Amino acid sequence: MKTEEKILRQAQNRNKRLDAFQRLLLFLIICLITALGTIIWIIPDDTPGLADAVVSMQEHSGVESSVTAVLLNFRGYDTLLEVMVLLLAVIGAWSLAKAPFPRQVTNTSPVQMGVVRLLVPLMFLVAAYLVWQGSHLAGGAFQGGAILGAAGVLLLVTDLPCLRAIPAQLLRIGLVLGPLLFVGVALFCLFFTGNLLGYPEETAGWLILLIEIACAISIGLTLSSLFAGGHPEYERPQSNNPTESSGNGEKP
Amino acid sequence: MITTLLYSMTGLLLFAMGFFTLIVHSHPLRKILAVNVMSTGVFLILVATAYKPLGMGQIDPVPHAMVLTGIVVSVSVTALALLLACRVQETSNLDLPGRKKQGRIPEESGQ
Secondary structure, eight states, X not given: OHHHHHHHHHHHHHHHSOOHHHHHHHHHHHHHHHHHHHHHHHSOTTOOTTHHHHHHHGGGXXXXXXXXXXXXXXXXXXXXXXXXXXXXXXXXXXXXXXXXXXXXXXXXXXXXXXXXXXXXXXXXXXXXXXXXXXXXXXXXXXXXXXXXXXXXXXXXXXXXXXXXTSOHHHXXXXXXXXXXXXXXXXXXXXXXXXXXXXXXXXXHHHHHHHHHHHHHHHHHHHHHHHHHTSEEEOSOGGGOGGGHHHHTTTOO | OHHHHHHHHHHHHHHHHHHHHXXXXXXXXXXXXXXXXXXXXXXXXXXXXXXXXXXXXXXXXXXXXXXXXXXXXXXXXXXXXXXXXXXXXXXXXXXXXXXGGGOSHHHHHTO
């Protein structure tokens, strides 16, 4: 025991001092940070940025919130690819590991259960409100989706039926709903106006709202599936002991 | 001006800390955490540079939109990276620090 402690302390002491490589690295990083800091320092305070360009095109975007206009209209292509990244992350996670879903509720404290039962419907409501108000105030698909994801995480940690209660086919449809609808609208616009994601001006607001609702559902499901840490396993809950460690990817 | 600068410099500091940890530590979990700290710093810089004091014009919405999507994407990338790290720990024969077989010395010493 004594020698082990001694070795431990020696290793700790050794790690506290920086070796030559680490000192060089520290120096280089400090140089980089100084350079970047100087650049940020000398940016003039009245740099226009892209704010004026966005404001001048705001009335053609179909929404009143400038962030939503940038997100889903002016830079819609960007957002489309980011939604695809989320879908790819889920596909990657599902191909890597299996998430065992416990059949019975383990010992969750009644306080936790009560709080979750109270909070989750409220969170769904807030998410729906955020998505809806995204067209004229701060809010939108990503914020609403994040809250839906948080609600899913709360349900998962209390072992309440969350992803397990959703049929497997429906879960898959929900995951691809946002990206698929987004691509569908993009192709529809390409067909009618000749531009990918160049919405026709009079229906732009409705199309954006439609995309936002679908994307919020998909993002919420994506985030909770990622927290579950793998492909949901429905059958034979007893026989998945070997995959237990890989399933708890979020809490190593 | 001073507010923007304060937030930007905090972001830069976070970026630097994350960058240093990313290179120095070899444990995958530390690397993932370091990348997260780095991305937080970048988001902070982006939001800070978009800020305009009251009455000095419209707040730039483009960096806001980028940060908004960036946060969600970084969460999902972190989840995928954690799963990959778990997979590496399970399947590889590499002597990664922090493995049970190696003892707890490298794991403990970095904290």
